Amino acid sequence: MKHMRALNKKAARIDNYVSSRTEDVIALQDHSAQRPHVPMGCALMFSPGWEVDAAGGTAGLCQPVERDIYDCFVSCYWPAQVPDHLNNATDWISKCATATKDWRNLDIIFP
Amino acid sequence: MTLATEPRVYRLGEFHRFESQDSEFLYLVPAGAIFAVDEAVAKLIATLSAGELEHQHLVDALTASGLSISDAEELISEMYHAGVIAASDSIREQTQPLPDVFPIQTLVMNLTNQCNLSCQYCYEFGADKVATPEGKPKFMDLPTAKASVDFLLAQSGDRRAIHITFFGGETLMNFPLLKEVVTYANEKAKEQGRNIDFSLTTNATLLTPAIIQFLSENHIGVTVSMDGPKEMHDQLRVFANGKGSYDIIEPKVRALIENHRTRPITARVTLTSGVSDVIRIFRHLKQDLGFHEVGFAPVTSSPNQLYSIGQKGMDGMLEQFHVLADEYLEYAVRGEAHGFSNVSDTLAELCQGVNKSHPCGAGLGLLGVGPSGDLAPCHRFVDSDQHALGHISTGIDREKQADFLQRGHIDSKYDCHTCWARPLCAGGCHHEAFVRYGDTGHPNLHYCDWIRDWTNKCLEIYGAIAVRNPGFLQQFAERKAAQ
Numbered sequence: 001m002k003h004m005r006a007l008n009k010k011a012a013r014i015d016n017y018v019s020s021r022t023e024d025v026i027a028l029q030d031h032s033a034q035r036p037h038v039p040m041g042c043a044l045m046f047s048p049g050w051e052v053d054a055a056g057g058t059a060g061l062c063q064p065v066e067r068d069i070y071d072c073f074v075s076c077y078w079p080a081q082v083p084d085h086l087n088n089a090t091d092w093i094s095k096c097a098t099a100t101k102d103w104r105n106l107d108i109i110f111p
Numbered sequence: 112m113t114l115a116t117e118p119r120v121y122r123l124g125e126f127h128r129f130e131s132q133d134s135e136f137l138y139l140v141p142a143g144a145i146f147a148v149d150e151a152v153a154k155l156i157a158t159l160s161a162g163e164l165e166h167q168h169l170v171d172a173l174t175a176s177g178l179s180i181s182d183a184e185e186l187i188s189e190m191y192h193a194g195v196i197a198a199s200d201s202i203r204e205q206t207q208p209l210p211d212v213f214p215i216q217t218l219v220m221n222l223t224n225q226c227n228l229s230c231q232y233c234y235e236f237g238a239d240k241v242a243t244p245e246g247k248p249k250f251m252d253l254p255t256a257k258a259s260v261d262f263l264l265a266q267s268g269d270r271r272a273i274h275i276t277f278f279g280g281e282t283l284m285n286f287p288l289l290k291e292v293v294t295y296a297n298e299k300a301k302e303q304g305r306n307i308d309f310s311l312t313t314n315a316t317l318l319t320p321a322i323i324q325f326l327s328e329n330h331i332g333v334t335v336s337m338d339g340p341k342e343m344h345d346q347l348r349v350f351a352n353g354k355g356s357y358d359i360i361e362p363k364v365r366a367l368i369e370n371h372r373t374r375p376i377t378a379r380v381t382l383t384s385g386v387s388d389v390i391r392i393f394r395h396l397k398q399d400l401g402f403h404e405v406g407f408a409p410v411t412s413s414p415n416q417l418y419s420i421g422q423k424g425m426d427g428m429l430e431q432f433h434v435l436a437d438e439y440l441e442y443a444v445r446g447e448a449h450g451f452s453n454v455s456d457t458l459a460e461l462c463q464g465v466n467k468s469h470p471c472g473a474g475l476g477l478l479g480v481g482p483s484g485d486l487a488p489c490h491r492f493v494d495s496d497q498h499a500l501g502h503i504s505t506g507i508d509r510e511k512q513a514d515f516l517q518r519g520h521i522d523s524k525y526d527c528h529t530c531w532a533r534p535l536c537a538g539g540c541h542h543e544a545f546v547r548y549g550d551t552g553h554p555n556l557h558y559c560d561w562i563r564d565w566t567n568k569c570l571e572i573y574g575a576i577a578v579r580n581p582g583f584l585q586q587f588a589e590r591k592a593a594q
């Protein structure tokens with residue numbers, strides 16, 4: 001909130017609530033005063049799978065579409081269809097220690 | 112499709128405003144939330160203090176005082192959603208019904224109703240007593256004690272941490288039983304993979320090196336009922352022959368503080384008409400004797416007892432509380448513990464932002480059990496037939512419990528509904544209410560002004576710490592009830 005600073009737990013909950021009511025969903029590329037809460041995404045690091053790079057283009061991205069799911073799998077909240085890393089594909093990224101070097105090792109999973 | 116809506120008409124919401132360290136704060140009453148606010152909020156409040164305003168008029172008034180239109184709109188929207196201002200479409204918080212079963216967290220076991228002192232103000236034996244111990248056991252026996260522990264474990268649901276507090280009478284008059292309960296309860300809790308901790312309240316007359324060692328080894332928290340230096344302590348805390356107990360307990364208390372190293376040792380002071388020099392009492396107990404924490408409460412009594420503290424005494428007490436509270440702040444800014452527990456207890460509640468349905472956990476997460484096995488809302492009602500809530504062998508009498516809780520619920524206390532201090536106070540002690548008004552559900556109207564003043568002071572301290580050393584408040588962030 002712009003005009004009030006939460007000082008206890010209840011205030012923090014109200015702060016969250018007010019944000020949810022007064023702020024809007026905005027695009028990553030939207031450079032308006034209101035910044036997105038999440039995610040930082042690929043603009044700051046190599047992370048296969050984002051549609052645009054820091055400049056708003058696709059020059060930095062060269063992965064085939066299958067790789068698109070990597071970041072959803074590793075760190076993102078995005079509700080994409082990702083390999084089930086809890087049960088069936090626990091070792092999906094085991095060969096990809098460093099995304100910038102090893103992204104080619106991310107394989108497609110067939111059910 | 113377009114829906115035509117009436118423009119909102121805004122009014123002030125329910126909050127308490129306070130200042131500290133040249134900063135402005137709001138305590139939002141229905142929530143118990145504390146905010147630091149800026150000048151724009153102050154402007155908005157000033158504007159609406161004159162009366163209700165329609166949306167556009169409010170925007171106009173704010174822009175006239177220097178805000179841009181978009182800033183004004185944003186401010187109104189934020190304040191509306193936070194509840195600082197309200198409109199006819201504001202959602203009024205519905206009170207939640209009590210859960211059918213509320214797991215017990217604390218059992219206060221009155222190991223005996225006998226005492227070796229004859230303090231005149233005692234709520235258990237004095238003129239205002241509610242206990243009816245005639246014909247009941249004077250000492251709890253082992254089967255009843257074990258049944259009490261089993262009862263606590265069974266009734267505490269999935270709470271990981273549970274507490275047993277030993278009480279009396281004079282608790283240590285039944286020390287052999289206390290030892291057995293600690294051993295038994297530890298065994299049982301271990302079997303279930305749970306944590307149980309213990310504390311006790313004592314008048315310290317019966318402390319011995321062996322007892323102190325046992326208490327320390329078993330991490331048993333100790334609260335000593337003590338009223339200050341000799342001339343004050345001995346006024347009312349006397350043996351049956353009228354002789355004061357200070358000289359007996361002073362060396363024992365020193366030995367306790369010296370040798371019990373596993374839990375903080377607390378003093379609990381009862382203030383009366385003759386014993387009201389709070390600052391001197393605090394200095395003696397904290398600095399001379401070395402208690403870690405010292406807490407004060409005015410005596411519970413009907414208004415006409417000689418020792419009851421009266422309006423003038425309450426005012427004097429408040430003044431001295433303020434002095435110690437300011438001192439507490441200076442300590443907190445340096446990151447040091449001060450030991451005035453009336454402040455730290457309130458800060459802990461403010462940090463959580465509590466908004467109580469009931470003044471305390473009595474009859475809800477806390478029960479008392481007497482030597483006979485009778486259950487009571489808390490230790491103060493133990494052995495009172497009128498207030499019994501069942502028996503350890505038959506369990507909680509749900510009907511009586513529901514009646515007690517319904518009476519004590521903030522919704523039943525109409526006088527409290529317009530008071531900004533109700534989230535913390537909730538009408539005050541059930542026992543005090545019964546002694547004063549003959550009804551556990553009556554709000555304690557005799558100390559409303561006092562509570563509001565003290566709550567305001569604690570809010571100021573909270574705000575000041577939040578400005579000058581916010582890290583200090585972190586220690587209060589852990590919620591006891593969530594364990």
